[in-house]
Amino acid sequence: xxxxxxxxxxxxxxxxxxxxxxxxxxxxxxxxxxxxxxxxxxxxxxxxxxxxxxxxxxxxxxxxxxxxxxxxxxxxxxxxxxxxxxxxxxxxxxxxxxxxxxxxxxxxxxxxxxxxxxxxxxxxxxxxxxxxxxxxxxxxxxxxxxxxxxxxxxxxxxxxxxxxxxxxxxxxxxxxxxxxxxxxxxxxxxxxxxxxxxxxxxxxxxxxxxxxxxxxxxxxxxxxxxxxxxxxxxxxxxxxxxxxxxxxxxxxxxxxxxxxxxxxxxxxxxxxxxxxxxxxxxxxxxxxxxxxxxxxxxxxxxxxxxxxxxxxxxxxxxxxxxxxxxxxxxxxxxxxxxxxxxxxxxxxxxxxxxxxxxxxxxxxxxxxxxxxxxxxxxxxxxxxxxxxxxxxxxxxxxxxxxxxxxxxxxxxxxxxxxxxxxxxxxxxxxxxxxxxxxxxxxxxxxxxxxxxxxxxxxxxxxxxxxxxxxxxxxxxxxxxxxxxxxxxxxxxxxxxxxxxxxxxxxxxxxxxxxxxxxxxxxxxxxxxxxxxxxxxxxxxxxxxxxxxxxxxxxxxxxxxxxxxxxxxxxxxxxxxxxxxxxxxxxxxxxxxxxxxxxxxxxxxxxxxxxxxxxxxxxxxxxxxxxxxxxxxxxxxxxxxxxxxxxxxxxxxxxxxxxxxxxxxxxxxxxxxxxxxxxxxxxxxxxxxxxxxxxxxxxxxxxxxxxxxxxxxxxxxxxxxxxxxxxxxxxxxxxxxxxxxxxxxxxxxxxxxxxxxxxxxxxxxxxxxxxxxxxxxxxxxxxxxxxxxxxxxxxxxxxxxxxxxxxxxxxxxxxxxxxxxxxxxxxxxxxxxxxxxxxxxxxx
Numbered sequence: 094x095x096x097x098x099x100x101x102x103x104x105x106x107x108x109x110x111x112x113x114x115x116x117x118x119x120x121x122x123x124x125x126x127x128x129x130x131x132x133x134x135x136x137x138x139x140x141x142x143x144x145x146x147x148x149x150x151x152x153x154x155x156x157x158x159x160x161x162x163x164x165x166x167x168x169x170x171x172x173x174x175x176x177x178x179x180x181x182x183x184x185x186x187x188x189x190x191x192x193x194x195x196x197x198x199x200x201x202x203x204x205x206x207x208x209x210x211x212x213x214x215x216x217x218x219x220x221x222x223x224x225x226x227x228x229x230x231x232x233x234x235x236x237x238x239x240x241x242x243x244x245x246x247x248x249x250x251x252x253x254x255x256x257x258x259x260x261x262x263x264x265x266x267x268x269x270x271x272x273x274x275x276x277x278x279x280x281x282x283x284x285x286x287x288x289x290x291x292x293x294x295x296x297x298x299x300x301x302x303x304x305x306x307x308x309x310x311x312x313x314x315x316x317x318x319x320x321x322x323x324x325x326x327x328x329x330x331x332x333x334x335x336x337x338x339x340x341x342x343x344x345x346x347x348x349x350x351x352x353x354x355x356x357x358x359x360x361x362x363x364x365x366x367x368x369x370x371x372x373x374x375x376x377x378x379x380x381x382x383x384x385x386x387x388x389x390x391x392x393x394x395x396x397x398x399x400x401x402x403x404x405x406x407x408x409x410x411x412x413x414x415x416x417x418x419x420x421x422x423x424x425x426x427x428x429x430x431x432x433x434x435x436x437x438x439x440x441x442x443x444x445x446x447x448x449x450x451x452x453x454x455x456x457x458x459x460x461x462x463x464x465x466x467x468x469x470x471x472x473x474x475x476x477x478x479x480x481x482x483x484x485x486x487x488x489x490x491x492x493x494x495x496x497x498x499x500x501x502x503x504x505x506x507x508x509x510x511x512x513x514x515x516x517x518x519x520x521x522x523x524x525x526x527x528x529x530x531x532x533x534x535x536x537x538x539x540x541x542x543x544x545x546x547x548x549x550x551x552x553x554x555x556x557x558x559x560x561x562x563x564x565x566x567x568x569x570x571x572x573x574x575x576x577x578x579x580x581x582x583x584x585x586x587x588x589x590x591x592x593x594x595x596x597x598x599x600x601x602x603x604x605x606x607x608x609x610x611x612x613x614x615x616x617x618x619x620x621x622x623x624x625x626x627x628x629x630x631x632x633x634x635x636x637x638x639x640x641x642x643x644x645x646x647x648x649x650x651x652x653x654x655x656x657x658x659x660x661x662x663x664x665x666x667x668x669x670x671x672x673x674x675x676x677x678x679x680x681x682x683x684x685x686x687x688x689x690x691x692x693x694x695x696x697x698x699x700x701x702x703x704x705x706x707x708x709x710x711x712x713x714x715x716x717x718x719x720x721x722x723x724x725x726x727x728x729x730x731x732x733x734x735x736x737x738x739x740x741x742x743x744x745x746x747x748x749x750x751x752x753x754x755x756x757x758x759x760x761x762x763x764x765x766x767x768x769x770x771x772x773x774x775x776x777x778x779x780x781x782x783x784x785x786x787x788x789x790x791x792x793x794x795x796x797x798x799x800x801x802x803x804x805x806x807x808x809x810x811x812x813x814x815x816x817x818x819x820x821x822x823x824x825x826x827x828x829x830x831x832x833x834x835x836x837x838x839x840x841x842x843x844x845x846x847x848x849x850x851x852x853x854x855x856x857x858x859x860x861x862x863x864x865x866x867x868x869x870x871x872x873x874x875x876x877x878x879x880x881x882x883x884x885x886x887x888x889x890x891x892x893x894x895x896x897x898x899x900x901x902x903x904x905x906x907x908x909x910x911x912x913x914x915x916x917x918x919x920x921x922x923x924x925x926x927x928x929x930x931x932x933x934x935x936x
Contacts, residue, residue, distance in 0.1 A: 118152045121164075138277070139163045167277075188224045189354050190331065190347030191217075198225050198326060202281070202311060205324040206302060209312045212328035213481045213496055214428035215385030218313040219285050221328060226283065234281055241286040246293040253297070257282070268297075272304045279307040287314040288435055288480070295320055315432055315481040327481075330382035330496070333374050344370035348377035351384060355391035356399075369399070376403045381496040385428070429502045436480060443473045444482065445510060448503035449520045452552035453492035461523040462516060492549060517560055524550060524557040525573050532576040535583065536687075538724045541762045547580050548764075558593050570597040571612045578615035583727075585766045585803025587623040591616065607648070610639030614652050621659045624806030624843030627923050629659035630886045650679035650688055657695060661702070662807060663886045664846040670699050687728070690719040694732055701739065702847070710739045730759040730768055737775045741782050749779055770799030770808060777815045790819035810840045810848040814855050821859045830861050844884055844920075844927040876913075879906045883919060884926035 136146045139160060148154040156164070201208050202225065210218050226235045238256040243249055254267050259274045261267060275282075287294040295318040298310055302322075312318060317325045333348035343349060352373050376399065380386035393402050433441065446463040447454070454462075460470055474493065477483040483493045495503065507513050527550060534543035547554070554577070561570035574594040581590030594616040601609050617632035633656035640648040657672030673695045680688030697712035713736045720729040733756035740749035753775055760768050777792035797812035813836035821829035833856050840849040875896075882892045889907070893900045907922070916922050 118150045189351040206309050208324045215383040217384040237283040239285045249293050275305045281309040283311045285313045287312050288316045291316050317479045333377050333382045343374045348382045349373050352391050355388045356394035360395040381498050439473050440476045444503045445507035446516050448500050451556045453494040462520045521557040521560045528573040528576045535579045544764050567600045575611035575615045578618050583765045587619050587804035591619045605639050610636045617655045626659050626663045646679050650676045690716040726759045730756045770796045786819050786822040806843045810836045844923040880926045884923040
């Protein structure tokens with residue numbers, strides 16, 4: 094008999110009295126509830142109609158003696174065949190988080206006959222399924238069958254029968270007995286941990302689902318079964334926000350909450366840094382937010398601080414057993430190793446090569462690095478996805494990624510192979526080709542696609558650059574750095590770009606070939622946009638000399654443009670104009686219409702600096718005609734932004750609004766942070782012109798943030814200056830002064846006379862005096878002259894010519910200036926000169 098269950102009827106076959114009918118009806122309902130079967134299903138088992146069972150339960154009639162005997166036999170059979178499943182194992186600790194996953198999986202289990210819950214080892218598949226069963230089950234509905242102890246395929250069916258409490262019967266196959274037992278009442282079984290018996294489990298599941306129509310099966314596995322009708326649901330790692338998220342969101346995340354819950358079991362009162370959500374979140378991210386890894390590492394709290402665990406987490410996990418009461422307990426590494434052992438040979442062969450990818454990669458990337466035949470590669474990739482070694486991001490282009498825990502294991506396998514060097518070289522060469530293609534790709538009509546590809550490949554580009562440096566392949570590093578300048582510029586990674594180019598340029602200080610010229614020129618672009626104008630002039634001059642000597646007119650035009658931009662920032666307008674005119678002549682002679690439009694845009698900016706609004710407008714409108722014809726959305730958006738500036742100055746505000754709106758529409762698809770910052774500043778300028786000071790402040794604030802993140806120092810000065818003026822008009826003079834003082838310090842720091850003059854004009858407008866500063870004692874008049882000319886961008890030889898001195902004397906004066914003012918070199922000297930008013934802006 095089932096515990097606490099009795100059939101409704103008389104055991105001696107006599108009909109019960111009226112008082113017994115209601116009681117029998119209640120017991121009958123209790124039996125159905127215990128076995129989770131419907132009235133229709135019970136009727137089939139007893140050989141009666143649904144209406145008969147319904148009348149019994151509602152008390153409208155009583156059960157016949159024959160029906161009572163049939164019910165007794167059914168109950169006895171249910172007890173003998175173990176239809177009341179063993180209770181769901183009690184949880185040893187409180188279940189944390191996963192509310193979204195619990196809801197999703199519960200819905201799937203209610204609508205699908207076969208659900209495979211997949212994911213890497215340690216992600217928490219068993220615990221989640223058990224929790225779902227615990228929360229939603231009626232008694233006896235689900236049996237959880239652990240398959241990990243089943244080491245041999247022939248032991249699978251006996252293990253399932255044992256869990257279901259099915260007894261061997263003479264002359265009856267054990268599988269037939271299992272099918273008969275499961276057919277008695279609707280059931281659900283969970284086959285937990287099926288990856289090592291994939292084929293055998295798939296065969297068993299297919300047969301059971303066919304033989305038992307009311308059966309539902311849940312499989313937990315690192316590998317999908319691949320059966321028709323199988324619903325595959327992948328369990329992701331725990332949620333953990335990015336470092337930029339608010340601390341409240343980080344503290345409430347599943348990963349942090351799990352760590353705190355398990356750590357408090359070792360040290361009930363966590364305090365100080367040990368309870369700091371950001372530190373804990375960083376630790377969880379390094380563990381891929383795998384629940385198993387988090388629970389294991391939390392066990393070290395009390396022995397080490399959380400910060401100490403963060404520093405040596407990998408070492409601690411390497412030896413941490415999964416079960417403390419098992420002398421031969423397995424470490425997290427053992428879990429990964431076992432997953433690896435289950436892979437097919439071709440998957441094991443591919444996996445180490447894929448470990449070189451630091452970020453998400455496409456099938457094309459994998460083919461280039463692994464050197465495999467495409468069809469075989471596709472099959473192996475699918476197998477690794479099915480085995481939970483790879484995760485697929487179904488975006489514009491499917492990209493694969495590997496959890497760091499598993500990537501480290503695969504990388505160790507690669508290090509053991511003789512082919513490791515060749516694999517890493519192919520990886521670097523592949524991403525070098527991507528970098529090279531991006532230089533023109535980012536300037537063309539498909540710039541948004543190129544930007545998305547580079548953003549996805551950012552980590553692997555860094556790996557390729559690092560490999561070039563460490564392996565001594567300087568030419569590869571130079572080619573990548575020279576090509577990536579546009580990406581570093583538009584994505585706001587000026588400092589990173591300058592750092593990489595600087596590392597490779599130190600190896601070729603005396604080289605003067607095309608490759609070195611391109612690298613010098615790209616470094617000059619980044620230096621100019623980063624506010625290091627004297628260095629930009631130096632680098633651009635080297636590049637221009639190289640290209641001129643090689644007769645490379647197109648490259649010379651580009652170098653002249655870069656040099657002109659640096660001179661313009663230094664407010665040397667005559668030199669800047671000469672460079673831009675040289676670039677225009679070269680582009681026109683080459684028939685380079687795009688280059689011509691760029692040169693005309695730059696000459697328009699020169700006219701704007703000089704107050705020649707008509708000249709600026711004429712040049713911009715001619716350039717825009719060419720840009721529209723070429724379909725260059727990025728360059729067109731910049732040109733429209735510049736035209737907006739002119740229209741605001743000529744008080745054509747409605748035309749400015751239309752022009753700015755068109756630029757904004759073009760920029761939406763480009764994903765260019767710097768362009769977004771420029772347009773935000775233009776919106777601020779337009780709002781200020783219309784007296785909408787709150788809107789102006791909001792737009793300038795957004796522009797300042799965008800440019801600060803990108804490292805575009807002179808654009809930050811423009812935004813802060815506009816912001817200071819706007820908040821002053823809003824009645825916040827103290828805040829206005831703070832913004833303008835910050836802009837003044839930055840303009841002085843980058844030695845930009847034009848920007849510094851603009852800021853000081855704004856300071857005067859709000860009644861603040863400019864902080865020109867006084868020269869310290871000890872500088873002679875001649876030393877001041879030398880310092881002033883240096884800040885203007887002159888070389889030592891040019892300073893000597895200007896002051897009628899020898900270069901040696903100039904060097905001696907500069908050495909004295911550096912010593913007296915405690916300056917580190919030319920860049921610091923130039924910044925000092927501008928900050929102290931030694932370089933007057935041109936008028």
